[in-house]
Amino acid sequence: MADAVKPLILVADDDESHRLTINKLAATWGYEVHTAKNGEEASEKSRKNSYSVILMDIRMAVMDGITALHKIKSHDPSIPIIIMTAYSSVASAVEALKSGAYDYLTKPLDFDELKITLERASDHARLKAENLALKSQIRTQAGSRQIIGNSVAMRNLKATLSMVAPSEATVLITGESGTGKEMVARLIHLNSLRHDRPFIAVNCASINENLLESELFGHEKGAFTGAISKRNGIFMQADKGTIFLDEIAEMTPHMQAKLLRVIQEREVQRVGGEEYIKIDVRIIAATHQDLVKRVKENTFREDLFYRLNVVNMRVPSLREKTEDIPSLCQYFIARLSEKNRKNIIGISPDAIKALISYDWPGNVRELENMLERAVILSIGEYVTESELPPSISKKNDENILDKCLSLEDIEKKAIMVALDAAGWNKSEAARQLGINRKTLHKKLKSYGID
Known part of the structure; x- marks a missing residue:
């Protein structure tokens, strides 16, 4: 069996020792690593290679990280770019987030946090690419269906x-x-x-x-x-x-x-x-x-x-091919997300587990209808168990739609459910919600939740 293709990342930093340290670490984590000495070199390399993630310092000679971010996003807005900055320059990192950066890390780097952030960003890029491929496939089929599943x-x-x-x-x-x-x-x-x-x-x-x-x-x-x-x-x-x-x-x-x-x-x-x-x-x-x-x-x-x-x-009924539910979900979510003008790129593991344990009297038609409801309700980039109806999600004790809640209340409830499910691990909750950790922190602060 052929070896799996390693995710390709670019590390851009004018500090050679820092650049080499990250290079060695990332290689041990299973990444193929390219490096750049400044923003201009990073921009040039991003045009020639398909990177899963770009990790870039904000302060560099020749071309700084913010300028490079704009140049890279102008020709490929889909690349997740993680900005590295000194603690004293957090304001500049916030500016980078507003300009389209995926996330930021403060120096000196916490390598455990770096590893988690790289994994999350590369997963995000992979799911987004799969989602775009599915949408393209759906468009070329001109509305026709296909047999999904490998059971x-x-x-x-x-x-x-x-x-x-x-x-x-x-x-x-x-x-x-x-x-x-x-x-x-x-x-x-x-x-x-x-x-x-x-x-x-x-x-x-x-x-x-x-x-x-x-x-x-x-x-x-x-x-x-x-x-x-x-x-x-x-x-x-x-x-x-x-x-x-x-x-x-x-x-x-x-x-x-x-x-x-x-x-x-x-x-x-x-x-x-x-x-x-x-x-x-x-x-x-x-x-x-x-x-x-x-x-x-x-x-x-x-x-x-x-x-x-x-x-x-x-x-066969859906009960006879539950192993096909994940691929069916990805197919329907791609199609329904496009139909409803949403940006949903996947479904959480807890939601998949709930779907597999359900009996599905209405079979694939019921699954499709349920997923359309979930896509419409989703506030992040992933369908989670919170958006599933109570008949499917045993964790939902009440249906938030039946309460006529405001969008803010629905969002707050979804965040609380995700936090409870993640044992109040904010990084994991953010991943389940399809948002970054900084966005989650900002929302918690606005709700007065510590």
Whole structure:
């Protein structure tokens, strides 16, 4: 197995002994280190290399740290820059924070604090890069979904999809509500030879029998009240493409017989018409019900079941693939953050633990809806357990939304929950909240909390 790539950092300081000391320490902590003697050299190197973090002294000859900070941020605003300053120059460090510095450290450096700050900044850079990559991937998919997860169940589903999609086989997709059956149907179509032709989905449970027949097969002018002109049905509209019949178990016996004939003869007849029209469509059906049981109960035609069930693809419930929850969360958070104009880059370990222990009756759809709520509520760069609903987060004894609290009160409550969870370790609480330690200290001071 190849060695993991070491995070690359730049240390800029005109004090050679200090520069070399940090270089040696950072190397022992697992970083690859470049050095610069002044701000101008640091700016030049930042254009040629992709650094995870830049550690830069504020007072340097040739070009000072503040000027270098502005130059570096002008061509790459995403690089976390940690400013080093003497205690007497803290005011200048605050100016640096306002200019976009990630954090600052006072000299002489506390090396334990340096190590923690470097780790936090490099993690921040990595998560931000992953988030940007996910957002780019989402944009290039033009709104389409993908199968997220690498559990055994999902690997089996992907393998089946790759074999089935290029064929012309009729497919029956089964699984609980909210598992993503329509997404699987769309992926089958997109990976088939019909991918450049129409994909049309219809929910058989949402349309009454008379309207469903017209919707699927079309109608002639005057076939029924309101039929003011001839209309082609979905089977004709989807010619050379794919039709997806969701909730197929809800079809009445009359419609089941009609559909069986269409599948057998590959032709349709408009309602009120006499002409049979040849069609070339691939049929994918889906249901959350047990069709074998429905056949035994004589509520679903056995011959239609076998026509539809040429290939059966079962989409697993979220309970069966809890190991996929972290990757699903990262995917949804990236997409929902962009949709809601938020800057959320990840989810805390405590929140992931709570999500994995939940039963998920609504499956992936419920997870997505819950994460959208959490993204909207988040005040930092991470979704935390505080933003999860009480049904999921056992730690939440009350729902802050139900209290009609002000944004300030919500923020204060989230900070207190994070501090309690971190045992009042402010560095850890700040990490969970997605803010730096100085920001947390400032907020605590404004709330009168010591």
